[in-house]
Amino acid sequence: MNDKLIAKNSYWVGYVDDRKVPFHRLTLEKGTTYNSYFLDTEKPTIIDTVDISFGRNFVEELKDYIELEKIQYIVINHVEPDHSGGLPALINKAKQATIVTTELGAEELKEMYKLHHKKFMIIKDGDTLDIGGKTLKFFETPFLHTEETMITYSVEDKVLYPCDIFSTHIATDKLFNDLAPEDITEDFKVYYSLIMHPHRPYVQDMIEKIRKLDIDIIAPSHGYVLRDKPKKYIDLYDEMSKPNKDKNALILFSTMTGNTKRISKHIAEELELQGIKTEMMNIKENVDIDDVKEKIKSSDAIFFGSSTRYADMVGGIEKVLKILKYMNLEEKLGIAFGSYGWSGEAVEVIKDYLQDTNIKLVDSSYVIKTTGMDNIKFPIRVKFNPDKENIEEVKASTRVIKDMLVS
Numbered sequence: 001m002n003d004k005l006i007a008k009n010s011y012w013v014g015y016v017d018d019r020k021v022p023f024h025r026l027t028l029e030k031g032t033t034y035n036s037y038f039l040d041t042e043k044p045t046i047i048d049t050v051d052i053s054f055g056r057n058f059v060e061e062l063k064d065y066i067e068l069e070k071i072q073y074i075v076i077n078h079v080e081p082d083h084s085g086g087l088p089a090l091i092n093k094a095k096q097a098t099i100v101t102t103e104l105g106a107e108e109l110k111e112m113y114k115l116h117h118k119k120f121m122i123i124k125d126g127d128t129l130d131i132g133g134k135t136l137k138f139f140e141t142p143f144l145h146t147e148e149t150m151i152t153y154s155v156e157d158k159v160l161y162p163c164d165i166f167s168t169h170i171a172t173d174k175l176f177n178d179l180a181p182e183d184i185t186e187d188f189k190v191y192y193s194l195i196m197h198p199h200r201p202y203v204q205d206m207i208e209k210i211r212k213l214d215i216d217i218i219a220p221s222h223g224y225v226l227r228d229k230p231k232k233y234i235d236l237y238d239e240m241s242k243p244n245k246d247k248n249a250l251i252l253f254s255t256m257t258g259n260t261k262r263i264s265k266h267i268a269e270e271l272e273l274q275g276i277k278t279e280m281m282n283i284k285e286n287v288d289i290d291d292v293k294e295k296i297k298s299s300d301a302i303f304f305g306s307s308t309r310y311a312d313m314v315g316g317i318e319k320v321l322k323i324l325k326y327m328n329l330e331e332k333l334g335i336a337f338g339s340y341g342w343s344g345e346a347v348e349v350i351k352d353y354l355q356d357t358n359i360k361l362v363d364s365s366y367v368i369k370t371t372g373m374d375n376i377k378f379p380i381r382v383k384f385n386p387d388k389e390n391i392e393e394v395k396a397s398t399r400v401i402k403d404m405l406v407s
């Protein structure tokens with residue numbers, strides 16, 4: 001038991017998975033661990049659990065540490081089943097326990113494991129919980145790496161339990177980073193790029209919150225507990241998630257009555273607000289193609305907009321779209337948008353043109369695959385003149401582009 005002690009009365013009670021683990025369209029060649037922690041205080045508390053496949057095993061092993069009925073709190077920092085998967089088996093035995101999580105976390109757990117009748121404590125950013133001998137402080141860390149996520153800080157021990165954040169995928173029973181047989185920095189960085197980097201603006205928000213804490217140990221949910229130089233790992237996240245400035249956007253649009261121009265203005269405003277230099281061009285029939293070509297070459301994100309007129313595009317935008325497949329647009333983002341009345345074919349045709357080039361076409365599928373967000377709409381389609389709600393949606397979509405640009 002003592003070799004699992006990570007701080008006073010705080011034990012690692014996780015599971016070492018030394019298979020080649022399938023995970024997020026990858027195979028984790030070095031396996032992984034699912035780190036759960038038991039805080040043996042007056043109100044015994046579990047922080048996160050293990051993968052759903054090992055839930056029963058987890059509960060059995062936990063009996064060596066505590067009579068399960070005595071557990072008072074189960075903190076779920078992150079709902080994904082590789083961390084919350086032991087919850088159904090655990091809560092079945094720990095009958096009086098309260099599940100401590102964010103509002104969205106509670107909603108998702110109830111649905112996922114049919115826990116509607118269980119006790120929940122909803123956490124807001126900065127809330128604390130006295131577990132009798134230790135104080136836990138919670139911070140919401142949305143999108144690290146899914147929307148409901150939070151992290152837990154044990155105040156007296158100076159231990160941060162950040163779940164997926166600061167993890168590494170390595171199966172190890174050595175527990176601490178200073179006992180690792182080789183330097184883990186590369187594995188740590190690979191994990192960051194795969195799981196956290198798509199959400200880097202949120203990484204910066206998280207760092208701002210934890211910089212104020214005095215942290216001796218970082219106890220994440222995969223891989224080693226970082227007791228040797230924890231600050232080094234925070235600095236690495238900081239460095240890797242810093243915005244890359246000096247990006248340009250170009251908005252090319254064709255319009256009949258100005259509605260698509262209005263959408264363009266909202267996109268431009270939002271991009272400028274986020275520090276991205278943006279140019280708007282109304283593409284008429286007599287467009288100077290060479291001029292547009294040069295502008296495309298020097299832009300990092302290009303928005304192509306048109307309203308729909310008799311199921312087709314308007315103005316000169318098609319002339320621009322036709323030259324794209326002869327250009328190298330490999331590192332650029334392409335976004336289709338436009339106003340329409342009832343069917344909006346123009347936006348779809350723009351999308352078809354972009355698909356025929358090597359530009360990174362930002363559609364809903366691309367956004368889900370790169371960020372995990374399923375509530376952001378691409379292409380940007382607005383019925384007639386954009387109203388307040390449309391403007392908000394346009395701005396939310398634009399912010400996603402900004403996040404992609406500042407990588």
Ligand SMILES: Cc1cc2nc3c(=O)[nH]c(=O)nc-3n(C[C@H](O)[C@H](O)[C@H](O)COP(=O)(O)O)c2cc1C
Nearest residue numbers: 256257258259260307310311340341342343344384
């Ligand atoms: C002559 C004409 C034809 C139109 N045809 C279509 C159409 O086929 N499908 C559609 O969704 N909207 C159609 N619309 C609606 C426009 O796309 C809509 O009014 C849009 O807001 C115009 O945007 P704009 O001001 O940027 O041109 C048509 C409008 C006009 C005036």
